[in-house]
Amino acid sequence: MKGKVTEGEDAFVKVLDFLDGKTPESTKFSSNLGDLFNSVKYNLFMIILLLFAVAVALVVLTPFLLGSEDPTLRGFGAIIQVLVGLSSGCHQLPYRTLIFDGIPQPVCSRDVGIYVGALLGFATVLYAKTPKLLSETKSLVIAFAPIALDGASQTILHLRESNDAIRLSTGLIFAFFLIGFLAQRFFNPRYPGFREKVLDLRFLLVDLLIVALIVYKISPLAYGFGLTYMSRGEAVSAALSNSSITHPAIVKSYFIAPLAPFSIQYDPFYVNHDDILLKDLEEMPYYNTTPCSNASSCGQPPLLFSDSYGNLSADNMLFTMAEREHNLGLWAVAVLEGTPSGTDPYIKSGTGEYYFFDAYTHRLLAKKNH
Secondary structure, eight states, X not given: OOOOOOHHHHHHHHHHHHXXXXXXXXXXXXXXXXXXXXXXXXXXXXXXXXXXXXXXXXXXXXXXXXXXXXXXXXXHHHHHHXXXXXXXXXXXXXGGSOEETTEEOSSOHHHHHHHHHHHXXXXXXXXXXXXXXXGSTHHHHHHHHHHHHHHIIIIISOOOOOOHHHHHHHHHHHHHXXXXXXXXXXXXXXXXXXXXXXXXXXXXXXXXXXXXXXXXXXXXXXXXXXXXXXXXXXXXXXXXXXXXXXXXXXXXXXXXXXXXXXXXTTOTTGGGOOOHHHHHHHHXXXXXSSSSSOGGGOSSOOOOHHHXXXXXXXXXXXXXXHHHHOOSOEEEEEEESSOOBOOSSSOSBOOEEEEEXXXXXXXXXXXXXX
């Protein structure tokens, strides 16, 4: 005869059956756990998408943030201008960049189009009804053809110089159709129900709250950087205090992106742009990443990052970079005796004094008279 099953043995058997998924409770628990895991995974993707949207918005708004006299707003603009500019590989040429009130965006117009297009392309996973075209391979032709034709004719063949409208639109088309196609072809099949899950108001509010908290936590860093970074008003005041023109007709201020002075030296289309500030920048041998002023004639290799900054704190490293290389951005201020003419991209003519300040160290780098 079989012995009587004890209460403890019976409980143990039930636990094993639960773990093996042999009971209705275990099936329900497994389903709920799977839903929870998917919810967390889906909303992590959503948080990343929202953070990318914030980053794209900051890139677009950088000229207005950097021109602000509020330290936090200016700090965000300065961080994006320096960080995105130096890490993206963009040339930051001002005549290929959208400029608002004398301050360029941190990347060229094509790159802005790529960022916005990538955001919109991935956001197609949130569409209630996705355009059929995005799931077809012809999307890749639409993505690559315009940007390839425009880029090859300008960069490789040097047949023509594109303009901001074409660069912006080709960048946007490229990123939207490429990322949209990849999202529909690979993302949606792997994550079914993504839209319904992340757009659930309960989850969406939590995601927005997390993103807001992250931005809030970064704000003190932006505030500190903004206090250090020279404001437009400070640049204008410094220029006026040094100027011999006691009653200027007008004072104009402009921002020079970190890589712009270096890029104009090697751009074949630079000669097409008649601009006082660009010509002054070309004559200023301040971009000294090597022991000589012209990279093509250097007799020595560039300094290694570890040799230059390896033992410095973050603050000292930034200051040293600014002092040695002046690649954290410049403010240019024109104190003019008359009304200036033209913008290509900054100013074509204007009699007066032109001052160039390092935006990080506030040091006066040059004074030019025209």
